[in-house]
Amino acid sequence: MATPGRGKIWIALACAVPGILVFQFLGNSTRGYIGSSSLFYWWTFQWTNPASETQHGLLILLLSVWLGHRNLGRLVRTDGDSDAPVLAATTAVAAGLAVHSLGFVAEQARVSIIGLLLFTWGVIAFVGGRRWAKATVFPIAFLVFAIPLNALDSAGFWLRMWVVGTSGMILHAVGIHVLVNGTQILSPDGRYNYDVAAACSGVRSLVALASLSLVIGYLQFRPFLLRAAMFAATFPLIYLGNVLRIVSIVISAQIAGQKWGDRVHEVMGFAVFAIVLGGVYLIAEKIASARPDWAVEAGPVDERRPGPTGASAGASRIWAAIALVDLLAVVAAFFLFHVSQNSSTSRAGIALAPDGRNPVALPEYVGSDWMGRASEVTEIERQVLPADTGFSRKVYVSLLDPSKQVFLSIVLSGRDRTSIHRPELCLVGQGWTIQGSFDHRFSFPGTASAFPATVLRVQKELVTPSGRSSVPQLFAYYFVGAETTLATHWQRLARDSWDRVAHGRSDRWAYVVVQTGSADGEDAALKRIQDILSGTLPAFQKHA
Numbered sequence: 181m182a183t184p185g186r187g188k189i190w191i192a193l194a195c196a197v198p199g200i201l202v203f204q205f206l207g208n209s210t211r212g213y214i215g216s217s218s219l220f221y222w223w224t225f226q227w228t229n230p231a232s233e234t235q236h237g238l239l240i241l242l243l244s245v246w247l248g249h250r251n252l253g254r255l256v257r258t259d260g261d262s263d264a265p266v267l268a269a270t271t272a273v274a275a276g277l278a279v280h281s282l283g284f285v286a287e288q289a290r291v292s293i294i295g296l297l298l299f300t301w302g303v304i305a306f307v308g309g310r311r312w313a314k315a316t317v318f319p320i321a322f323l324v325f326a327i328p329l330n331a332l333d334s335a336g337f338w339l340r341m342w343v344v345g346t347s348g349m350i351l352h353a354v355g356i357h358v359l360v361n362g363t364q365i366l367s368p369d370g371r372y373n374y375d376v377a378a379a380c381s382g383v384r385s386l387v388a389l390a391s392l393s394l395v396i397g398y399l400q401f402r403p404f405l406l407r408a409a410m411f412a413a414t415f416p417l418i419y420l421g422n423v424l425r426i427v428s429i430v431i432s433a434q435i436a437g438q439k440w441g442d443r444v445h446e447v448m449g450f451a452v453f454a455i456v457l458g459g460v461y462l463i464a465e466k467i468a469s470a471r472p473d474w475a476v477e478a479g480p481v482d483e484r485r486p487g488p489t490g491a492s493a494g495a496s497r498i499w500a501a502i503a504l505v506d507l508l509a510v511v512a513a514f515f516l517f518h519v520s521q522n523s524s525t526s527r528a529g530i531a532l533a534p535d536g537r538n539p540v541a542l543p544e545y546v547g548s549d550w551m552g553r554a555s556e557v558t559e560i561e562r563q564v565l566p567a568d569t570g571f572s573r574k575v576y577v578s579l580l581d582p583s584k585q586v587f588l589s590i591v592l593s594g595r596d597r598t599s600i601h602r603p604e605l606c607l608v609g610q611g612w613t614i615q616g617s618f619d620h621r622f623s624f625p626g627t628a629s630a631f632p633a634t635v636l637r638v639q640k641e642l643v644t645p646s647g648r649s650s651v652p653q654l655f656a657y658y659f660v661g662a663e664t665t666l667a668t669h670w671q672r673l674a675r676d677s678w679d680r681v682a683h684g685r686s687d688r689w690a691y692v693v694v695q696t697g698s699a700d701g702e703d704a705a706l707k708r709i710q711d712i713l714s715g716t717l718p719a720f721q722k723h724a
Contacts (some may be wrong), residue, residue, distance in 0.1 A: 192303070219280075286680050347423050393414040397460075401467070425445075566599050570688075632665065651699075
């Protein structure tokens with residue numbers, strides 16, 4: 181039975197408002213970088229923040245709205261369209277609130293956004309009925325591409341490495357001898373120098389191209405596997421497009437100098453999009469020509485079904501379901517408010533200073549060879565990170581050879597996990613180029629134990645009076661929790677989220693960095709790092 185227009189307005193308000201209030205005022209539990217409790221603000225802020233590489237979010241939103249409008253126009257109206265699929269809608273709204281609660285407790289706003297999308301679809305199904313519910317499944321799911329996916333940074337980095345390596349081989353094959361150094365391609369005579377930045381194969385390009393390719397598959401084909409195949413075809417084409425881009429840039433620079441290479445660089449940025457999207461479209465056209473039965477019908481789709489049965493008919497049933505949804509929203513609000521008021525358990529695997537906030541002060545001397553000098557926390561760090569973030573750091577200088585220095589830093593989180601972030605972010609922002617990484621285990625003095633760490637090979641180009649010079653260094657980092665030591669950011673996030681959700685515990689994690697020059701070789705650099713750790717670990721770290 182159809183619900184009157186005025187009734188639909190009340191259904192929309194009764195169903196949506198309680199949830200909107202939860203997502204607005206108890207939507208974001210992390211305040212380190214984005215100081216708002218609103219999940220709506222947290223998400224849309226990413227679309228205008230260049231550091232998030234999610235500026236394509238607005239495009240995804242507009243495409244989602246257009247796809248929903250298109251789908252509504254293609255679905256022929258049938259009897260019972262205006263009736264709400266009560267069970268599906270109630271389940272979606274309840275699941276959305278539950279997923280958001282999980283994300284809130286784990287301090288994972290991205291998980292909360294999945295909950296918001298489920299909640300949104302449930303509300304649409306309540307208000308718009310079966311036809312709207314069917315028309316908006318894909319458009320709402322498509323909004324996942326507007327979520328910041330920084331986990332793809334690693335994929336973007338390795339794509340850059342593969343692109344540079346393949347480009348170097350092609351250039352050598354055509355007689356252009358270049359030097360390949362990590363993500364850099366240099367002319368031996370210094371005529372040009374290109375660093376393949378993340379913009380050439382970064383998260384924004386990957387996600388934007390992949391999402392547009394999925395739309396092409398969705399518009400062209402009915403079978404799910406073919407739509408997924410169009411999505412998958414994006415990645416080899418992105419690789420091919422970036423290789424062609426780098427090769428054409430270097431050839432132009434070789435012939436006419438770096439100025440012409442820079443011009444080609446700007447033009448080929450658009451060419452990569454044309455290669456990828458054009459390639460996906462041509463593949464789709466070929467498949468559609470060979471198998472017309474797989475293609476999406478051009479006109480309206482008539483999918484008449486028998487009229488609704490007890491699962492969706494009856495206004496009383498709809499209002500009973502909405503009352504249950506509102507009750508769940510109130511319960512979720514009380515639960516999330518209670519979580520937001522809880523303070524950190526303050527358990528830490530790092531020894532604390534008397535103030536209870538900062539890590540203990542690092543030793544002034546390490547053996548008879550190293551002297552520690554104070555290294556101040558920058559004002560930018562204090563402004564960006566939460567106020568209860570703790571710091572302890574020193575630069576250790578060799579008394580025998582002052583050119584040998586080791587930087588040791590401890591950043592200790594407060595109750596907000598955003599005190600600690602992926603080191604790759606700040607390194608790139610400070611002008612370092614990451615050349616690669618490897619795993620290493622450092623020994624804990626006085627025990628037979630060793631703990632894991634990630635070591636990055638980093639390099640910075642400096643301009644000196646005598647010309648350009650490269651500064652290679654090793655950047656070792658690891659994370660210390662109350663009960664464990666982990667080598668990667670993603671391991672820490674997983675363990676921290678598990679502790680918060682499963683044990684109701686929000687421990688203080690420490691992010692430890694040890695950095696030193698590696699011009700004298702990586703073995704010598706690793707030995708310096710181990711020497712400093714051997715002399716300082718007993719003072720600040722509780723376990724291996």
